[in-house]
Each structure stands twice: as structure tokens, then as C-alpha cells.
Amino acid sequence: xxxxxxxxLAALEGLVTSAVLALMALGLSxxxxxxxVVNVAHGEFFMLGAVLAWWTxxxxxxxxAIGFLLALVISPLIVGAVALVAERLVLRRLNYNPEATIVxxxxxxxxxxxxxxxxxxxxxxxxxxxxxxxxxxxxxxxSGYKLSIIAASIVLLTATWFVLTRTKIGLVMRATQYDSETxxxxxxxxxxxxxxxxxxxxxxxxxxAVLIVPITQAHYLMGxxxxxxxxxxxxxxxxxxxxGTVIAAVLIGLSDGIISAFFSPTLAKIIxxxxxxxxxVFRPQGLFGTASR
Amino acid sequence: MTGNNSSAKVFLLHIAVIAILFALNFxxxxxxxxxxxxxxxxxxxAMGYNMLFGYAGLLSLGHAMFFAAGLYGAxxxxxxxGWAMPAAFAAGLVSGAVLSLAIGLLxxxxxxxxxxxxxMMFAQVCYLLTFYFSEWTRGDDGLVLGQDTRxxxxxxxxxxxxxxxxxxxxxxxxxxxxxxxxxxxxxxxxGRVLVAIRENEERTKMLGYDTFxxxxxxVVVSGVICASAGAAYALLxxxxxxxxxxxxxxxxxxxxxxxxxxATTLGPFVGTLFMxxxxxxxxxxxxxxxxxxxVALILLVLYFPKGILGTIRERWIRWLP
Numbered sequence: 001x002x003x004x005x006x007x008x009l010a011a012l013e014g015l016v017t018s019a020v021l022a023l024m025a026l027g028l029s030x031x032x033x034x035x036x037v038v039n040v041a042h043g044e045f046f047m048l049g050a051v052l053a054w055w056t057x058x059x060x061x062x063x064x065a066i067g068f069l070l071a072l073v074i075s076p077l078i079v080g081a082v083a084l085v086a087e088r089l090v091l092r093r094l095n096y097n098p099e100a101t102i103v104x105x106x107x108x109x110x111x112x113x114x115x116x117x118x119x120x121x122x123x124x125x126x127x128x129x130x131x132x133x134x135x136x137x138x139x140x141x142x143s144g145y146k147l148s149i150i151a152a153s154i155v156l157l158t159a160t161w162f163v164l165t166r167t168k169i170g171l172v173m174r175a176t177q178y179d180s181e182t183x184x185x186x187x188x189x190x191x192x193x194x195x196x197x198x199x200x201x202x203x204x205x206x207x208x209a210v211l212i213v214p215i216t217q218a219h220y221l222m223g224x225x226x227x228x229x230x231x232x233x234x235x236x237x238x239x240x241x242x243x244g245t246v247i248a249a250v251l252i253g254l255s256d257g258i259i260s261a262f263f264s265p266t267l268a269k270i271i272x273x274x275x276x277x278x279x280x281v282f283r284p285q286g287l288f289g290t291a292s293r
Numbered sequence: 294m295t296g297n298n299s300s301a302k303v304f305l306l307h308i309a310v311i312a313i314l315f316a317l318n319f320x321x322x323x324x325x326x327x328x329x330x331x332x333x334x335x336x337x338x339a340m341g342y343n344m345l346f347g348y349a350g351l352l353s354l355g356h357a358m359f360f361a362a363g364l365y366g367a368x369x370x371x372x373x374x375g376w377a378m379p380a381a382f383a384a385g386l387v388s389g390a391v392l393s394l395a396i397g398l399l400x401x402x403x404x405x406x407x408x409x410x411x412x413m414m415f416a417q418v419c420y421l422l423t424f425y426f427s428e429w430t431r432g433d434d435g436l437v438l439g440q441d442t443r444x445x446x447x448x449x450x451x452x453x454x455x456x457x458x459x460x461x462x463x464x465x466x467x468x469x470x471x472x473x474x475x476x477x478x479x480x481x482x483x484g485r486v487l488v489a490i491r492e493n494e495e496r497t498k499m500l501g502y503d504t505f506x507x508x509x510x511x512v513v514v515s516g517v518i519c520a521s522a523g524a525a526y527a528l529l530x531x532x533x534x535x536x537x538x539x540x541x542x543x544x545x546x547x548x549x550x551x552x553x554x555x556a557t558t559l560g561p562f563v564g565t566l567f568m569x570x571x572x573x574x575x576x577x578x579x580x581x582x583x584x585x586x587x588v589a590l591i592l593l594v595l596y597f598p599k600g601i602l603g604t605i606r607e608r609w610i611r612w613l614p
Contacts (some may be wrong), residue, residue: 098406107590109587113583118584230562232414264425270418279400284403
């Protein structure tokens with residue numbers, strides 16, 4: 001294959017990564033932005049979403065689309081419920097203290113990972129894509145499903161943007177993010193907002209996982225890499241900036257896809273991680289963020 | 294605190310702990326003898342972590358890189374260049390010092406949550422580097438150091454560190470030295486400044502202390518102690534592999550320190566010992582080792598944030614350092 005088509009293929013793969021990453025990073029960014037909680041277990045919510053997608057899809061027979069759509073509904077709901085319980089039982093009792101919640105979410109990470117290993121097992125298992133249509137480019141055929149992931153991600157991101165900026169729920173969330181004490185004084189039920197945001201963040205990760213699982217399969221260790229990548233996205237994009245998160249996700253996804261296609265994937269990861277650490281060291285508010293309070 | 298009287302008590306307590314560990318060498322059954330040697334080396338790692346987390350209040354999520362710096366610094370020089378043990382051990386310490394100085398200069402520009410994420414990312418870079426240079430490190434498979442590289446020659450006479458009793462004594466020697474050094478540091482002026490920074494950095498700065506320099510010293514001391522544990526691990530147990538640089542090995546010392554009691558000199562040892570046996574005993578009933586680590590972390594932060602020795606100090610023995 002010539003250089004041009006090869007680059008196009010790498011870019012397409014990169015965009016698929018970006019689409020999933022943007023959803024996942026958005027969840028992380030919302031939780032961090034509103035609650036000031038660094039959710040280290042976010043990657044495990046992603047993994048749980050994928051594992052539950054396999055479980056849901058395995059319950060039904062017939063056309064793969066039925067199983068997939070069912071997974072798309074049920075998996076995020078269960079993950080959201082798990083997150084809600086975790087928030088009530090642990091995070092709230094810690095009063096959302098940043099350091100204590102980090103330790104606690106590390107604990108959640110291990111618990112979820114072990115439970116997945118015990119009940120699901122160490123195998124990687126696939127979920128059938130809802131359709132297998134291939135789009136033919138002049139040089140190669142490309143999976144239509146992968147392109148539909150990008151479309152689904154754009155729809156979901158737009159919906160989130162709409163909710164955040166144009167609805168009362170979004171207003172309440174932004175008020176809580178800006179100043180939770182004043183919000184409380186104005187009658188906003190801050191701890192219900194926190195619980196909702198934490199569950200929403202987890203559900204976004206689960207949706208991302210269901211979308212990716214027909215391509216990569218579900219595995220109990222699949223949470224760590226996306227977690228680090230979404231940290232990277234959130235930091236580069238700047239906290240609480242939806243626009244920044246999306247731009248950063250596209251940037252990271254594309255460069256990951258292209259660098260790994262032409263160089264060693266390990267080297268790509270090393271360079272990306274190092275660059276981001278440097279961004280955080282020298283520009284802690286991120287490339288697109290405004291200075292934090 | 295009653296000055297000299299409590300100093301003497303503190304010193305005697307630490308000497309007593311060392312003496313008990315020395316005596317245990319002769320009476321422990323073989324299996325526990327081996328476990329305790331390992332626990333002593335790993336608790337040196339925890340003590341290094343405690344210097345930064347417990348006393349200076351800096352929560353790092355990347356200390357595996359310092360352990361790994363010592364591990365690879367000693368392991369690679371011994372394996373590839375055939376360096377003798379003292380030289381290889383020194384190479385481990387130097388690697389730890391250089392790395393922690395560089396990381397400290399960069400990471401200390403950030404605070405709080407950003408500090409945790411930055412340290413975690415630098416550690417991830419180090420972890421990936423062990424794979425990138427897998428020609429030298431053999432990545433996950435790791436290197437096994439032969440018996441001949443693990444002999445300490447003193448003239449014609451040599452100590453064979455693959456021999457259990459010698460290994461135990463070597464681990465105890467390192468453990469004792471580091472324990473006494475940390476005791477000395479935390480009771481020194483520098484240690485007091487670190488605690489002041491932990492409690493209120495702004496006020497410490499206003500009192501005229503250079504908080505950045507003090508924190509940098511703490512990072513380097515912590516890094517070198519962790520590297521000494523890594524180097525000792527490579528030379529005593531003969532295995533060098535990528536898994537020791539993984540995120541999990543950054544989290545384990547945090548767990549051990551939290552359990553034993555942050556900002557207590559003996560807490561890291563108590564925590565490591567306790568956790569090692571909890572995992573060891575439960576793993577004969579279930580393989581759900583991570584579940585126990587996870588549950589322990591959550592229960593600790595929820596109900597027992599001061600850890601075992603921290604609680605004992607608060608309730609009963611006020612003079613515990």
C-alpha cells in the first residue's frame with residue numbers, strides 16, 4: 001500500500017480511538033470538574049461495561065444487533081448503579097477529600113478487577129458487531145461499524161454539550177462545580193448532584209466500552225491503558241472544558257494511531273506520556289483550560 | 294515530650310526491634326525465615342515511601358520507578374557487566390539518586406492531585422522503557438541473576454547471598470541501617486520542617502524556610518531509600534523484571550504505609566509484615582488477592598486513616614516517633 005492510503009488507514013483507526021477516548025475522558029473530566037475527585041477506578045468502569053456487554057449479548061440469540069443494542073442499554077445502567085452504590089458507600093463518607101478518594105478509588109479498581117477475573121475469567125471474549133457492512137475506498141475496504149462508532153460518539157458528545165449548556169440540569173451541575181457551598185445555600189441538593197455526576201461519568205465510560213467491544217473484545221485488564229490515555233486527554237484539554245477534551249481526544253487518538261502505525265507502539269506511548277507529564281508540569285491548567293481556582 | 298528520657302526510650306525501642314529480628318534468624322522455621330527476609334527488604338521500600346508521604350505529606354503514585362531504578366541499576370550492571378555486588382549496589386543507589394533528583398525538580402512544580410498524576414505518568418514512562426529496552430531487560434520475563442553474581446567477596450573470603458541465613462542477615466543489615474537513618478532524619482531539624490510543610494506549607498514558607506529545597510531533599514532521600522530496597526531485592530533474590538515497575542508496585546507501599554501508620558518510623562514495617570501475611574494466609578483459601586488489597590485500602594481510608602501504629606500512638610503511647 002502506498003504512503004497516502006496507509007496514512008488514511010492510520011488516521012481512520014486513530015479517529016476511532018479518539019471517539020471512544022473522548023467519551024471516556026468526558027466522564028473523567030465531569031467527575032473531576034464537579035466533584036474534585038480523581039476517579040482512578042474509571043478504567044475499571046470501562047472494563048466492567050465491556051464485560052457486561054459480553055454477558056448481556058450472550059443472553060440473547062438471533063441477530064447480533066439485538067444483543068448489541070440490549071448491551072448498549074443494560075451495561076451502562078448496571079455500571080451506573082454500581083457507581084452510585086460506590087459513591088454512597090465510600091466517597092460521600094470521605095467527604096470527597098481529594099487524597100482519601102484517590103486511595104479509595106484505587107481500592108475500587110482492585111475490587112472490580114478481581115471480581116471480573118473471578119466471575120468472568122481471564123479470557124478475552126468478543127461481542128458481535130451489530131452489522132458488518134464494509135465501506136469500499138479505492139485502496140481498501142473499511143469497517144462500516146468503526147465509522148459508526150465515530151458517529152455515535154459525536155451524537156453523544158453533542159447531547160452532553162446540550163445538556164450541560166442549555167438545560168436546567170446542566171445549570172445545576174455548573175453551579176455546583178463553580179461553588180458548591182453557595183449552590184447548597186440556594187437549595188441545590190449538592191450530594192444528589194455529586195451522586196448523579198459520578199454515575200453519569202461511569203455510564204459514559206460504559207457506553208464507550210460497549211461501542212469498542214466488537215472491535216477489541218472484553219478482557220479484565222483492559223481498563224488501565226484507556227485510563228492513562230483519558231488522564232492525558234483531560235489534562236491536555238484542560239479541566240471542565242468540553243471543547244478542550246474533544247480536541248485533545250482527537251489529537252491524542254490521531255497521533256497514537258499514526259505514530260503506532262509507523263513506529264513502535266511502545267515508543268509512541270512513551271513519547272505521549274512524557275509530553276503530557278511535561279504539559280502538566282509547565283502548564284498545569286492544560287492547553288485549553290483557564291486557570292483553576 | 295520529656296527530652297532525653299523519651300529519646301532514650303525511642304532509641305531503645307528501635308534497637309529492641311532490630312534485636313528481635315536478629316534473634317528470629319535462629320529460631321524461625323525455613324518458610325517464615327524466607328518470608329521475613331523479603332518483608333524486611335520490601336519494608337525498606339515502604340520506609341522510603343513513608344519519608345515522602347507520611348512526613349512531607351506528598352502523595353506520590355509513582356514510587357515503583359525508584360524501586361525499579363535500584364532494581365535495574367544493580368541488576369543490569371551485575372548481569373551484563375559482571376559488576377561485583379558492592380559496585381552493583383552502588384549503581385542502584387546512584388540510579389535512584391539521579392532519577393529522583395530529576396523527577397523531584399520537575400514534579401515538585403506541581404502540587405496535590407497534579408503531583409500524583411505527574412508522578413504516576415513518569416513512573417509509567419519508566420515502566421514502558423523497561424519494555425522498550427527489552428533487549429537488555431527482557432521485559433516481563435526479566436533477568437535471573439546467577440549465584441556467582443550474588444557473592445560478596447572480602448579478600449578470598451566470600452558471603453554467599455543465595456544462602457538463606459546470609460541473605461536474612463544482609464536484609465536485616467539494610468533494614469536496620471535504613472530504620473536508624475529514618476529515625477535520625479525525622480527527629481532532625483529537616484524532619485521537623487517536613488512535618489511543618491505537611492501541616493501548612495504557606496506558613497512554613499512565611500517563617501522563612503525554603504519549602505521547595507526541603508521537599509526536593511525529601512524526594513531524593515525517599516528515592517534513594519526506595520532504590521536501595523530495589524537494588525537489595527535484585528541482589529538478594531536474584532530476579533529483575535518489569536512487573537516491579539508497574540503501577541501496582543507504586544500502590545503497594547502506599548497500602549503498607551497506610552496500614553502500618555503514616556509518619557511513624559516503624560509503621561511501614563508493621564504494615565508490610567501484616568499485609569504480607571494477610572495475603573499469604575488468605576491466598577491459601579482464595580486466589581482473590583486483589584480483592585483483599587482493594588477492600589483493605591477502602592476500609593483503611595474509611596475507618597482507620599491513622600493505621601495501626603498511628604492509632605496506638607494517638608491512644609496510648611504518645612512518645613512513639
